[in-house]
Amino acid sequence: MQPSDEELYRLMRKGNQDAFAQLYERREPALYRFALHMSGSQAVAEEVSHEVFVQLMGPATRFDETRGSLESFLYGIARNLIRVVRRLGPVLEPVDRPIYHDILGELIGNETTAALHRTLREMPERYRDVIVLCDLEERSYEDVARLIGRPVGTVRSRLHRARALLSAKLKRLNALSEVVTR
Amino acid sequence: MTCSEWTMELVECARQQTTPDRELRVHLSICAHCSERWDREQQLTAHFRAMRMQAALQSRNSQRESLMRDFARIHRRKAVPSWVWALGAAAALLLAVFLGHEAGKRNSKAVSPAVRVHGEPVLYEASLDASALSSDDFIAVPYTPPLAPGEMVRVVHADLYPEALASMGVEVDPAWAGDLPADVVVGEDGLPRAVRIAENAQF
Numbered sequence: 041m042q043p044s045d046e047e048l049y050r051l052m053r054k055g056n057q058d059a060f061a062q063l064y065e066r067r068e069p070a071l072y073r074f075a076l077h078m079s080g081s082q083a084v085a086e087e088v089s090h091e092v093f094v095q096l097m098g099p100a101t102r103f104d105e106t107r108g109s110l111e112s113f114l115y116g117i118a119r120n121l122i123r124v125v126r127r128l129g130p131v132l133e134p135v136d137r138p139i140y141h142d143i144l145g146e147l148i149g150n151e152t153t154a155a156l157h158r159t160l161r162e163m164p165e166r167y168r169d170v171i172v173l174c175d176l177e178e179r180s181y182e183d184v185a186r187l188i189g190r191p192v193g194t195v196r197s198r199l200h201r202a203r204a205l206l207s208a209k210l211k212r213l214n215a216l217s218e219v220v221t222r
Numbered sequence: 223m224t225c226s227e228w229t230m231e232l233v234e235c236a237r238q239q240t241t242p243d244r245e246l247r248v249h250l251s252i253c254a255h256c257s258e259r260w261d262r263e264q265q266l267t268a269h270f271r272a273m274r275m276q277a278a279l280q281s282r283n284s285q286r287e288s289l290m291r292d293f294a295r296i297h298r299r300k301a302v303p304s305w306v307w308a309l310g311a312a313a314a315l316l317l318a319v320f321l322g323h324e325a326g327k328r329n330s331k332a333v334s335p336a337v338r339v340h341g342e343p344v345l346y347e348a349s350l351d352a353s354a355l356s357s358d359d360f361i362a363v364p365y366t367p368p369l370a371p372g373e374m375v376r377v378v379h380a381d382l383y384p385e386a387l388a389s390m391g392v393e394v395d396p397a398w399a400g401d402l403p404a405d406v407v408v409g410e411d412g413l414p415r416a417v418r419i420a421e422n423a424q425f
Contacts, residue, residue: 055297090285153269207262
């Protein structure tokens with residue numbers, strides 16, 4: 041049986057590097073994708089997913105098992121970091137990557153998907169959170185409720201509201217593409 | 223069921239990519255609004271799938287190694303457990319006690335090196351300088367400050383090692399071995415001024 045995140049964390053705090061590596065490999069990819077979808081920037085996503093673990097191993101970490109899971113703690117750090125980055129304004133990607141900010145939008149190629157991704161990035165955080173976690177990360181409502189510390193009903197209603205906003209955007213985009221193709 | 227309630231259901235079907243049940247299918251066939259929404263929800267799901275795939279295909283700089291290095295560095299520094307610090311403190315304390323003891327021994331040697339004192343010292347008022355003491359079989363200890371007029375001196379009966387005499391600057395006969403019973407004239411400052419080897423000393 042695999043050790044839980046919390047068990048790995050306890051070992052990690054005692055200086056067990058293998059436990060830290062295991063925790064990193066288990067949680068970092070999803071945190072990276074979460075940060076990527078939330079920010080739309082590869083540089084930000086890399087920085088955030090790195091910083092989450094730097095903070096985790098730092099002396100000031102205040103993780104308390106009785107207050108929630110380690111995973112939701114990690115997502116909490118990531119969300120705070122992304123909030124700080126967004127407050128600071130657009131991020132310049134490194135010059136060796138000829139990509140500015142909306143890396144996914146540009147890479148996707150599909151204009152509609154890119155436009156939806158841009159819309160997603162501009163949505164209020166409470167809607168972005170649930171779209172990214174439920175629909176892009178394919179987590180269950182229960183998981184997301186635990187990760188963002190909200191009831192399942194709230195997650196569900198936020199998701200439906202967020203999808204309605206995106207659906208409306210999609211309707212406009214569809215209408216626009218019909219006009220263009222005519 | 224209202225359209226709003228059907229919408230909840232169709233959104234879930236679109237998210238999970240499942241076929242709507244018969245009742246929902248019937249509703250979709252008669253409600254243009256819900257039917258249109260159903261199409262868009264399916265499109266949304268497809269767009270999300272594309273976003274997921276693109277995110278998964280992202281190549282990126284792994285920072286794993288630098289993190290692991292940082293972790294090792296932090297924990298190497300932290301790896302010194304508290305008992306090691308306690309042990310270090312105890313060792314430092316022992317060293318300080320030892321050095322203090324050594325220093326004390328050195329200071330006491332300056333006054334009366336390797337001396338075993340017998341009986342109460344006898345007090346005399348100095349009327350003679352150190353060189354005068356030598357006239358009464360006392361050997362003046364060289365390089366000591368002269369006694370001040372009226373300064374009280376003590377005559378201490380002691381067993382002296384020849385090395386103690388030597389350290390006072392007194393010439394020592396190499397034939398002398400073992401302790402030498404002697405009277406030592408000690409000034410008020412604690413410094414020996416003169417030494418007299420007892421007559422019954424056995425060399």
